[in-house]
Amino acid sequence: MDKIENVPGHVSIIMDGNGRWAKERGLERCSGHIEGVESVRACTEAAVESGVKYLSLYAFSEENWGRPREEVESLMGLMLKSVTGELSNFMQNGIRFMVLGNRARLSDGLNSVIDDCMKKTEGNAGLTLIIFLSYSGRWDILQAARKLASEIAARPELAAGLEDMDADGFGRYLVTSGIPDPDLIIRTSGEQRLSNYLLWQGAYSELFFTDTLWPDFRKPEFYSALCEYSKRDRRYGKVK
């Protein structure tokens, strides 16, 4: 693989198409999710190799809680197994691991495994791998507004500063505080929408849509997306 110019600092992926991948093969939907974990591994490796600093993955939306109970349980089980199983790999490769989202809805068991993995990897200086779990963009903006409102309720003198608060100031209340906005958002499986993902943070992200189903999205597909990104002209609403 030739060296890629202009590697995005933060790549984010809406992993879609696991169910269709399984259906095409006459398998249960959870087989698609299991195969999808291999794509997570492949893309994490490719991100490390190519020098991407942040890789974030939309693994489970707030809306996904409405899926059949068996599928939700199987996804949460997969998450627990993956986090537990990948810790040594994260340590070997200097990967910092984070989970962001409405963690109050996750089980105590999963939360404690996530906390342990986040704590053990927090000093790692290589790739930051973020899993968005029980996340939605509107939920994030709402929880930020609530946090801000409760701060002001507790200290009314802060209200005067609201006038000067800019987008970066408000961004510090989002769960992604301290994490750069995604440069590139990839969505697999032919769907072309954001589905309530990083609505605030994705304001100027480049979007890349591919028909490839998530379980088939491996290193070559990841590199193709980076190549496409390197050709994009980002103007942020300005004139160059």
Ligand code: FPP
């Ligand atoms: C979308 O496919 C995929 C998901 C909702 C789950 C993604 C989860 C994984 C890849 C496994 C665990 C991840 C980690 C980070 C360990 P879909 O089920 O919506 O597919 P469909 O649109 O074809 O039905």
